[in-house]
Amino acid sequence: MSNRNTTVRSIKNIFLSSFGMTGGFCLKNYFLNTIIILALLITSCAQTKEKEKQAGIQNFEGIEFDMPQIHEPQIPPFSVNITDFGAVGNGQTLNTQAFADAIEAVANKGGGKVIVPKGIWLTGPIILKSNLEICTEPGSLVIFSDNKDLYPVIETSFEGLDTWRCMSPIYGKNLKNVAFTGSGVWDGSGDAWRFVKKSKVNESQWKRLVASGGVLNEKGDEWYPSEQFRKGIMGSRDQNIRSDLTTKEDFEGIRDYLRPVMVSIQNSKNVLFDGPVFQNSPVWCLHPLMVENLIVRNITVKNPWYSQNGDGIDIESCKNVLVENCGFDVGDDAICIKSGKGEDGRRRAVPCENMVIRNNIVYHGHGGVTVGSETSGGVRNMHVSNCTFMGTDVGLRFKSNRGRGGVVENIFISDILMTNIPTYAISFNLFYGGQSISEMMEEGGQDGVAKPEPVSEETPQFKNIYIKNISLKGAMQAVFMQGLPEMNLENIHLSNMSLEAGNGFSVIDATGVQIKNINIKTKGEKVFEFYNCKDVDFKENQFAASPHKSIAVNGAKSENISLAGFGKKLDGCMLVGSEVPAGAVKF
Numbered sequence: 200m201s202n203r204n205t206t207v208r209s210i211k212n213i214f215l216s217s218f219g220m221t222g223g224f225c226l227k228n229y230f231l232n233t234i235i236i237l238a239l240l241i242t243s244c245a246q247t248k249e250k251e252k253q254a255g256i257q258n259f260e261g262i263e264f265d266m267p268q269i270h271e272p273q274i275p276p277f278s279v280n281i282t283d284f285g286a287v288g289n290g291q292t293l294n295t296q297a298f299a300d301a302i303e304a305v306a307n308k309g310g311g312k313v314i315v316p317k318g319i320w321l322t323g324p325i326i327l328k329s330n331l332e333i334c335t336e337p338g339s340l341v342i343f344s345d346n347k348d349l350y351p352v353i354e355t356s357f358e359g360l361d362t363w364r365c366m367s368p369i370y371g372k373n374l375k376n377v378a379f380t381g382s383g384v385w386d387g388s389g390d391a392w393r394f395v396k397k398s399k400v401n402e403s404q405w406k407r408l409v410a411s412g413g414v415l416n417e418k419g420d421e422w423y424p425s426e427q428f429r430k431g432i433m434g435s436r437d438q439n440i441r442s443d444l445t446t447k448e449d450f451e452g453i454r455d456y457l458r459p460v461m462v463s464i465q466n467s468k469n470v471l472f473d474g475p476v477f478q479n480s481p482v483w484c485l486h487p488l489m490v491e492n493l494i495v496r497n498i499t500v501k502n503p504w505y506s507q508n509g510d511g512i513d514i515e516s517c518k519n520v521l522v523e524n525c526g527f528d529v530g531d532d533a534i535c536i537k538s539g540k541g542e543d544g545r546r547r548a549v550p551c552e553n554m555v556i557r558n559n560i561v562y563h564g565h566g567g568v569t570v571g572s573e574t575s576g577g578v579r580n581m582h583v584s585n586c587t588f589m590g591t592d593v594g595l596r597f598k599s600n601r602g603r604g605g606v607v608e609n610i611f612i613s614d615i616l617m618t619n620i621p622t623y624a625i626s627f628n629l630f631y632g633g634q635s636i637s638e639m640m641e642e643g644g645q646d647g648v649a650k651p652e653p654v655s656e657e658t659p660q661f662k663n664i665y666i667k668n669i670s671l672k673g674a675m676q677a678v679f680m681q682g683l684p685e686m687n688l689e690n691i692h693l694s695n696m697s698l699e700a701g702n703g704f705s706v707i708d709a710t711g712v713q714i715k716n717i718n719i720k721t722k723g724e725k726v727f728e729f730y731n732c733k734d735v736d737f738k739e740n741q742f743a744a745s746p747h748k749s750i751a752v753n754g755a756k757s758e759n760i761s762l763a764g765f766g767k768k769l770d771g772c773m774l775v776g777s778e779v780p781a782g783a784v785k786f
Contacts, residue, residue, distance in 0.1 A: 257521060259555060263611040263665075264580045266553055269519045270492045272376035272469045274332040277311030279304050281320070288318020293344060295323035302328055310376065315339045315383060323349035327371030327464070335383025335475050343368040343461075345391035350459060352451050356488060357460070359515070359540025359573030360440055363450035367463035367486075374467040384476040387461035389506060392481035394432065395422045399505035424455060431456025439482075439508060460486040460513075467491075472498050479503070484529070485512040489549055495522045504563045506530030511564065513537055516549035516576050522556045533564035533591065536581065537573040541602055544575025545656065550605075554581045561588045566596030567617070572631045574605035574659055583612040591617075594624040594674075595666065598631035599659035601652065601683070610664040620674035624700065625666065627680040627688055629659055649708075651684035662689035667696075674700040677719060682708035684731065684756075693717065703742070706732055715739055724748040731756040738763060748774060757783045 255271040279301050282288075286297035298313075302325070305311035310330020317338030324343070325333075335341065350365040357364050368387050371377060379385075397405050397420040405422075409415065413424045416433075423429040431453030435441050444450055450457060461480035464470055465488040473494070477484050478501040485500065487493050495512065502509035509530030514520055515537040527533035538544060538551045561567040567588035570578055588594045594617040597607065617624050630649065652658075661682070671677060677700040682688035688709040698719040703726035706712055710733040717740040719726060726742045729735060731754030738761075742749060752760055753776035762773070763786055775784055 290319030332378040335381035339383035378471040528562040538576030550577035571598040
């Protein structure tokens with residue numbers, strides 16, 4: 200019989216004992232038994248939660264959509280130690296074969312655990328197999344060799360496109376049941392692969408980098424690790440993908456330029472990351488692609504802040520995902536959600552869906568939690584809560600562009616703390632051009648007016664997004680939202696926020712916007728700006744008004760903007776552009 204049934208039976212017996220043999224009621228027994236019943240209930244609940252935890256049952260109570268349980272990897276109890284296969288942890292011996300032999304040994308037994316003990320373990324790429332757990336024990340450091348010849352050029356996917364790249368240091372495809380556990384460190388030797396922009400390091404760092412070797416670009420403001428890398432990047436329009444090359448031989452001619460993601464797991468089921476540190480990746484650090492049942496918890500991801508494309512984790516076209524209790528300090532987006540780019544992404548047609556992201560801390564990154572810019576397969580059903588962003592370039596970042604297509608919908612974000620955000624705390628940008636927002640600001644900002652284009656499968660759509668319970672202490676601007684004139688941001692709800700920033704809200708080409716219960720302090724005169732917005736519900740907001748400038752409504756397509764029901768009179772702090780249709784703004 201289950202614990203729950205046993206408890207119910209015990210409660211029933213105790214309750215009946217409150218009555219005497221003749222059925223009379225005993226008040227003393229009643230109160231005593233009530234205390235016993237409460238104690239039993241508390242004990243039963245604690246026991247149930249502990250058993251659920253041991254059984255790998257996740258608590259998804261309160262999630263806004265039907266979030267299925269995520270199957271954790273089932274690993275057989277067999278285990279081996281890499282030292283049993285000749286591995287030497289002196290940081291000098293190459294242990295590629297020892298790792299391969301250890302993995303093969305557990306695979307031959309139907310699966311099991313490979314133990315990496317204390318030591319410095321130098322290795323080439325590790326190729327994963329099903330039913331495998333790799334446990335890095337305390338004091339273990341796995342360093343991947345910087346010899347690029349060890350990483351063959353293979354067909355893969357990067358930035359949402361089908362292409363050729365060097366094999367990842369940790370690589371697996373078509374797998375089931377894979378786990379990374381323990382408290383060791385995985386280091387991708389990314390410095391040997393990355394290029395560096397002069398603007399991202401100080402003068403002494405730049406001098407040391409140039410003196411170490413490598414080559415500079417013509418302007419002298421970018422350093423490349425080799426001439427082959429410079430050759431590769433010079434022919435690229437976006438710094439990362441050579442869409443003009445077609446054959447493997449073409450790509451092998453620029454091997455140094457084909458930086459691999461550190462961990463690539465593709466088209467697999469039941470994948471777990473629990474405990475280790477992952478750091479210093481050549482490009483993105485963790486890249487689960489088309490993984491069903493993905494759990495990422497209790498890990499730390501670190502990359503130098505100057506690392507180009509040094510993302511923390513890029514979850515692409517995955518289903519049933521949990522990311523919790525992790526820390527990120529990286530050079531690009533920290534937790535990023537993607538689903539393929541352009542024609543390649545639409546052909547794959549696999550959305551990213553059913554995701555719970557909670558209780559994480561992001562220190563440095565271009566975005567704390569980011570959706571995009573590769574959205575061609577769509578993103579839906581995402582819950583983000585109880586996260587802290589400290590000094591991230593942007594806090595919550597949504598980005599795409601014409602040509603990407605895809606629908607991003609049913610996004611629920613709550614209870615976020617943000618401090619010292621250099622640009623926007625919350626950003627929606629459907630004109631993303633590949634730069635970080637800081638870089639874009641340095642080049643003159645972003646244009647808020649655009650001409651509409653025909654709607655097609657290449658048109659991205661962002662809708663049904665709910666963001667609430669946000670605390671912000673310091674940002675250049677609190678909120679920037681820019682949709683497309685032909686495909687507005689749709690049904691965006693922002694509520695219950697306490698914000699302190701240089702500037703307030705800019706909302707451009709959006710329909711169905713609710714801004715409710717916002718308490719905002721700004722340095723700029725314009726607190727809320729609306730351009731070509733429709734069906735705006737603006738109420739119960741508190742802000743310091745400046746005459747004629749606190750709220751501005753512009754754009755000939757403005758329609759049904761309701762500014763009522765909040766604790767401030769609008770007399771003297773409202774500016775309505777001459778092109779706004781009569782009656783579009785309601786008080």
